[in-house]
Amino acid sequence: MATTMMEGIERVVISAEEIARRVRELGQAIAADYRGGAARDLRRRPLLVVGILKGAMPFMADLVRAMDFPLEYDFMAVSSYGNGTSPGEVRILKDLDCAIGGRDVLIVEDIVDTGHTLQHILAGLSARGPASLRVCTLLDKPHRREVEVPVDYVGFVLPENLFVVGYGLDYAEVYRNLPFVGVLKPERIREE
């Protein structure tokens, strides 16, 4: 096992500085979009930001602090089992603490790949009758999409068919705490 995480990294794909800049932009864009609605109408509940655990945790923590208006947040945990070619099974491991009927809801994801995980989350949450349901993802792999899912805010589109780690994204549960998004050394993938 490596003693520093950097030893396992082949190259940085998105630096901590690039992430910080983009998260600020996203926060400002989202705030501008929602400010006109519930944020101004005191009779309505504030926007509910829903982070999808575990991957979205660092992104979500930075994003909500870049959104300068009152909001609430909650978390869901899902797990997908699949081999990459089949849709797999998506299970809810932790559901929301609060009801979302009639509320504006923004889902925050780490990455949208085939789209199956997000499709399942959207189907489950829209059945509960939110006033609106939007999606913000840090990373998008549109060329890998198997099902069409609406994504309203995207941090970065990954240019190639890369498997990335860091800033919430794991390999076998490790590397989530890297401050940047990078690619693992191939030998590291076989070793661990």
Ligand code: 5GP
């Ligand atoms: P989906 O294929 O359902 O859109 O995405 C399922 C999950 O696959 C994501 O939430 C994420 O956990 C994982 N995933 C997809 N691409 C990557 C990647 O490049 N790196 C890592 N670490 N996980 C990924």
